[in-house]
Amino acid sequence: EDKVVQSPLSLVVHEGDTVTLNCSYEVTNFRSLLWYKQEKKAPTFLFMLTSSGIEKKSGRLSSILDKKELFSILNITATQTGDSAVYLCAVEAPRYGGTSYGKLTFGQGTILTVHP
Amino acid sequence: GAVVSQHPSRVICKSGTSVKIECRSLDFQATTMFWYRQFPKQSLMLMATSNEGSKATYEQGVEKDKFLINHASLTLSTLTVTSAHPEDSSFYICSAPRNLGAFFGQGTRLTVV
Numbered sequence: 001e002d003k004v005v006q007s008p009l010s011l012v013v014h015e016g017d018t019v020t021l022n023c024s025y026e027v028t029n030f031r032s033l034l035w036y037k038q039e040k041k042a043p044t045f046l047f048m049l050t051s052s053g054i055e056k057k058s059g060r061l062s063s064i065l066d067k068k069e070l071f072s073i074l075n076i077t078a079t080q081t082g083d084s085a086v087y088l089c090a091v092e093a094p095r096y097g098g099t100s101y102g103k104l105t106f107g108q109g110t111i112l113t114v115h116p
Numbered sequence: 117g118a119v120v121s122q123h124p125s126r127v128i129c130k131s132g133t134s135v136k137i138e139c140r141s142l143d144f145q146a147t148t149m150f151w152y153r154q155f156p157k158q159s160l161m162l163m164a165t166s167n168e169g170s171k172a173t174y175e176q177g178v179e180k181d182k183f184l185i186n187h188a189s190l191t192l193s194t195l196t197v198t199s200a201h202p203e204d205s206s207f208y209i210c211s212a213p214r215n216l217g218a219f220f221g222q223g224t225r226l227t228v229v
Contacts, residue, residue, distance in 0.1 A: 032217055034217045041222065041223055042122075042209055042220045042221060042222050042223040043160070043209075043220055045217070048217050088159060088160070090160075090217075092217055092218075101148075101213045102148065102150065102211065102212065102213025102214065102217065102218040103150055103162065103165060104150075104160075104162070104211070104217070104218060105162070106152075106159045106160045106161070107159060108158070108159045109158075109159045111157075
């Protein structure tokens with residue numbers, strides 16, 4: 001059974017702090033790892049990672065994947081109150097001979113709270 | 117703009133009634149769509165895979181007779197929660213595959229009273 005584990009489950013910081021969110025996985029037939037931000041509605045796409053060691057960056061957010069150690073991290077620098085949300089890690093791992101692309105297994109999520 | 121449209125965004129229904137949720141792919145065809153459920157303070161759990169032209173594939177523990185899925189066309193999948201009970205109250209969200217990963221609908225918050 002595919003498994004995705006995120007840590008920590010919750011995190012409380014102050015504005016300006018830097019945070020690192022972790023995601024480890026055990027899946028067969030790995031295709032991609034995705035990070036999403038969720039604020040009381042549908043998840044918003046952040047990053048998609050397919051190759052090891054290549055950092056993806058968008059403003060204050062960055063992410064990297066280690067396919068050997070089976071984990072990814074999401075970094076947020078200079079946090080702002082608007083970063084408060086649930087951050088979800090998901091892995092796409094098609095089954096049944098390569099069908100079911102787009103089927104995602106999600107981690108539990110990390111609840112990030114940023115105080116002013 | 118949205119590439120997957122889900123409707124309604126919010127619905128309140130009485131126990132025992134049925135509720136239909138629609139998921140449409142906009143400007144592209146989706147032979148496969150996925151339905152997830154999210155309880156408060158929990159992550160998204162895959163319920164079923166909707167397949168155009170064939171039966172849906174349900175994840176373990178999901179009652180297929182309670183959660184009816186119909187993939188009527190290449191752009192529309194529907195999830196019907198039959199004989200809803202308060203414990204079915206949840207956030208339901210659909211997705212369609214993209215090149216890598218998935219496009220998500222806006223989600224439907226179902227409250228059964």
